[in-house]
Amino acid sequence: VQGKAADARILSAFALDPADVEAHLAQRIERVSRCDFVVDSRRVEARLERRLGAIRLASAPDPAPDADAVLAALLQGVRDHGLALLDWGDKALALRQRAAFAGVEALDEAHLLETLEDWLAPLLTGKRALGSIGTGDLHNALQGFAGWDAMQAIERTAPAEFTSPAGTRHAIDYAASAGPTVELRVQALYGLDEHPVVGRNRIPLVLSLTSPAGRPIQTTRDLPGFWRGSWRDVAKDMRGRYPRHHWPDAPWEATASLATKKRQGL
Structure with a gap:
């Protein structure tokens, strides 16, 4: 052999028959159980090997691997x-x-x-x-x-849900790019004239408001400002699209409900 480690070159070699290895080096052959974590399948592959130092002579699945070794391999895979x-x-x-x-x-x-x-x-x-x-x-x-x-x-x-004035409950998405966000029908917020907040610093919830059909109509961090601002145009459009529902001029004074006007007695 010339060179070292990865740069070494084998200049001369002699083939060994497996039977010769067994006959002359049996005392150095070890039976080893291996547990390796396989990323693609996210599972542990357990095998029984017969090894001569770093040389693997034989390998087969291990039907009963050591439980602690399997657990250690799984945890190391996650690490x-x-x-x-x-x-x-x-x-x-x-x-x-x-x-x-x-x-x-x-x-x-x-x-x-x-x-x-x-x-x-x-x-x-x-x-x-x-x-x-x-x-x-x-x-x-x-x-x-x-x-x-x-x-x-x-x-x-960081509560998991926001409960609307209509009594409906909606999951808060804390991973949203705009900040903690909740999606709900705008009618569920009638009667609310203070923007909902979360956290120690009272961060305004991002309200993603939808129509009765679940289509987005507005996103706001200032509900009182929305009621007294662009709501007039939104309500005008909603009256044309959803005439069976209640679209009050002053929603902060109305009763929150997802029901139709007929069911509410309006």
């Missing part, structure tokens, strides 16, 4: 490739977004990666793949990991 490998689901993802808005560091990505053994490992016990975690399990695990105090802080600062 190496990030939390995006997990199937978060809408509820768990929304909880992380709310925690970020509320400034609760217990559920930020860096801290979750540092503490995988505490919240993720229990969900992976006995499993071979990240995709085997049940629906909703990640959400429940995050709630338990965050603890009661942190969850109360999230509920106070």
Whole structure:
């Protein structure tokens, strides 16, 4: 051999028959169980190998790998490739977004990666793949990991939903580019003359207002200003498109309802 490491060149070699290797080097052959995380499938591949140092002589699937080794490989896979490998689901993802808005560091990505053994490992016990975690399990695990105090802080600062004057409930999107955003029919806000806010700094919710058919009609961070400004033109258009619904001149004084005028007795 000439050279070192990657630049080495083999100038002369002699082929060894496998039987000779077994006969003369049997005492140096090891039986090794390997657990490797495969990113594409997000699962652990377990194999039994017979090795002579770094040389693999034979390999076959391991039907009963060590459970701790499998778990360690899954956790290392998440450490190496990030939390995006997990199937978060809408509820768990929304909880992380709310925690970020509320400034609760217990559920930020860096801290979750540092503490995988505490919240993720229990969900992976006995499993071979990240995709085997049940629906909703990640959400429940995050709630338990965050603890009661942190969850109360999230509920106070970043509520999951906005309840309209009409009694309808709407999810708040804390990941929206414009800021915390809620989409709802404009009629659900009749009677409200103060813009809703969230967070310690009382950040105005971005209201994405829709027609009775769910079509967007206006986005605002100033509901009182909208009522007394462009509402007149919006209401005129809505009366032509949806004559069965109530479009008052002073919506801040009206009763919130998604029902038609007939059902409201108007």
